[in-house]
Amino acid sequence: MKNKQEKVAAIIVAAGEGKRMGGVDKVFALLGGEPILMRATRPFQECPLVDQIVVVVSAENRAKCQHLAGKGEWSKVSDVCLGGERRQDSVAAGLKRLRDGDWVIVHDGARPLVTVDLIERGLEVAKETGAAAAAVPVTDTIKVVGDDEIVRETPPRKNLRAVQTPQVFRVDIIKKAYQQARGNVTDDASLAEQAGYEVKLYTGSYDNIKITTPDDLALAEVLLKRYER
Amino acid sequence: MKNKQEKVAAIIVAAGEGKRMGGVDKVFALLGGEPILMRATRPFQECPLVDQIVVVVSAENRAKCQHLAGKGEWSKVSDVCLGGERRQDSVAAGLKRLRDGDWVIVHDGARPLVTVDLIERGLEVAKETGAAAAAVPVTDTIKVVGDDEIVRETPPRKNLRAVQTPQVFRVDIIKKAYQQARGNVTDDASLAEQAGYEVKLYTGSYDNIKITTPDDLALAEVLLKRYER
Numbered sequence: 001m002k003n004k005q006e007k008v009a010a011i012i013v014a015a016g017e018g019k020r021m022g023g024v025d026k027v028f029a030l031l032g033g034e035p036i037l038m039r040a041t042r043p044f045q046e047c048p049l050v051d052q053i054v055v056v057v058s059a060e061n062r063a064k065c066q067h068l069a070g071k072g073e074w075s076k077v078s079d080v081c082l083g084g085e086r087r088q089d090s091v092a093a094g095l096k097r098l099r100d101g102d103w104v105i106v107h108d109g110a111r112p113l114v115t116v117d118l119i120e121r122g123l124e125v126a127k128e129t130g131a132a133a134a135a136v137p138v139t140d141t142i143k144v145v146g147d148d149e150i151v152r153e154t155p156p157r158k159n160l161r162a163v164q165t166p167q168v169f170r171v172d173i174i175k176k177a178y179q180q181a182r183g184n185v186t187d188d189a190s191l192a193e194q195a196g197y198e199v200k201l202y203t204g205s206y207d208n209i210k211i212t213t214p215d216d217l218a219l220a221e222v223l224l225k226r227y228e229r
Numbered sequence: 230m231k232n233k234q235e236k237v238a239a240i241i242v243a244a245g246e247g248k249r250m251g252g253v254d255k256v257f258a259l260l261g262g263e264p265i266l267m268r269a270t271r272p273f274q275e276c277p278l279v280d281q282i283v284v285v286v287s288a289e290n291r292a293k294c295q296h297l298a299g300k301g302e303w304s305k306v307s308d309v310c311l312g313g314e315r316r317q318d319s320v321a322a323g324l325k326r327l328r329d330g331d332w333v334i335v336h337d338g339a340r341p342l343v344t345v346d347l348i349e350r351g352l353e354v355a356k357e358t359g360a361a362a363a364a365v366p367v368t369d370t371i372k373v374v375g376d377d378e379i380v381r382e383t384p385p386r387k388n389l390r391a392v393q394t395p396q397v398f399r400v401d402i403i404k405k406a407y408q409q410a411r412g413n414v415t416d417d418a419s420l421a422e423q424a425g426y427e428v429k430l431y432t433g434s435y436d437n438i439k440i441t442t443p444d445d446l447a448l449a450e451v452l453l454k455r456y457e458r
Binding site: 129135138139140142143145146148149150152154159160161185186187189190193198199200201202207212215222226 | 384
């Protein structure tokens with residue numbers, strides 16, 4: 001997977017406001033009786049390839065998370081730090097807390113069904129290009145529209161992927177990408193692409209959903225029960 | 230909505246094999262105790278603007294559907310006809326069964342949570358350009374890849390829509406689009422676009438999901454219960 005001497009850090013991004021969850025803070029919403037953020041972090045704690053974990057949270061949740069970090073299960077969590085306004089500001093805050101390392105894995109704190117296998121495959125694929133992201137084939141037909149909602153293009157579906165996290169980067173690539181960052185992006189791989197790096201996608205999982213709404217949470221409960229059977 | 234004299238037909242496409250449903254034929258899988266196809270068809274039956282309904286099914290399901298059609302609830306269903314190999318072959322089969330009309334609405338038999346409102350808004354918007362399709366803003370980050378799975382482009386998400394059905398067409402447009410059809414497409418609007426027509430998207434519903442897997446069905450049960458509360 002990685003050379004014995006290579007160090008891997010994970011940044012768990014959980015600073016979003018969760019406005020669409022109807023008042024409940026999504027990273028502390030319970031899934032199978034446990035906060036989503038606990039489930040999203042555990043596979044990184046369990047993965048033997050991961051050395052350090054930085055959890056990025058909002059000001060309101062920091063104390064709660066520091067309490068969790070102190071409870072023992074989060075022994076690899078070196079920092080519970082404050083996020084910024086945009087998602088990319090939160091990742092940038094996390095990057096500042098890294099100890100010397102070779103690889104960085106960014107993961108959404110709102111994707112609680114990530115697995116050790118997804119993490120390890122990401123590290124494997126990232127070795128090819130220096131940057132890799134989990135993704136699944138798009139099942140919907142996607143259209144590009146103008147501001148008038150008139151269809152401009154229906155790109156061929158077979159070349160479209162819906163990206164997820166984990167997203168894995170060689171440290172120099174993600175740092176360079178963030179130095180050169182411009183505008184608002186929805187994932188970290190986009191910044192690496194903008195900076196001219198090749199990003200390779202690898203097969204994620206349709207189960208690795210992001211919890212944004214109460215319906216997402218209900219679906220996650222269904223998926224979790226299926227795992228447990 | 231439509232001029233009094235204008236006639237509207239609906240084609241419900243339910244000829245897919247549902248290979249991913251684990252053996253159960255998806256259009257007869259039960260949702261809230263009722264076959265999905267019944268739920269997908271009912272709003273068209275209930276919508277006062279719809280005059281004729283054609284249901285396109287597979288050979289195995291034809292007898293079962295004809296039985297449903299004979300039970301009275303499907304009084305607008307004029308035909309239960311056989312579909313073809315590809316989705317577009319099934320729609321073409323349905324088009325042959327239309328009585329003289331002005332507008333055609335195509336709907337997936339596997340989208341049971343469609344509403345009368347979605348149908349009526351589609352007819353309204355279609356008046357602007359002659360062709361309209363329900364769609365929702367894409368929430369995932371979508372990337373275009375080459376065959377090597379290396380990212381070629383991350384198109385701006387704000388201009389991306391995931392299309393659904395209903396899709397509404399002026400009869401001459403859909404017929405012309407099908408005459409000129411080439412290749413394999415995943416929705417009917419694409420054929421109209423290929424034939425040079427403008428297609429306008431209108432706001433569908435995130436609840437208007439297509440049932441393809443047992444997980445989709447489980448999510449639909451959650452959504453349905455929310456409606457019933």
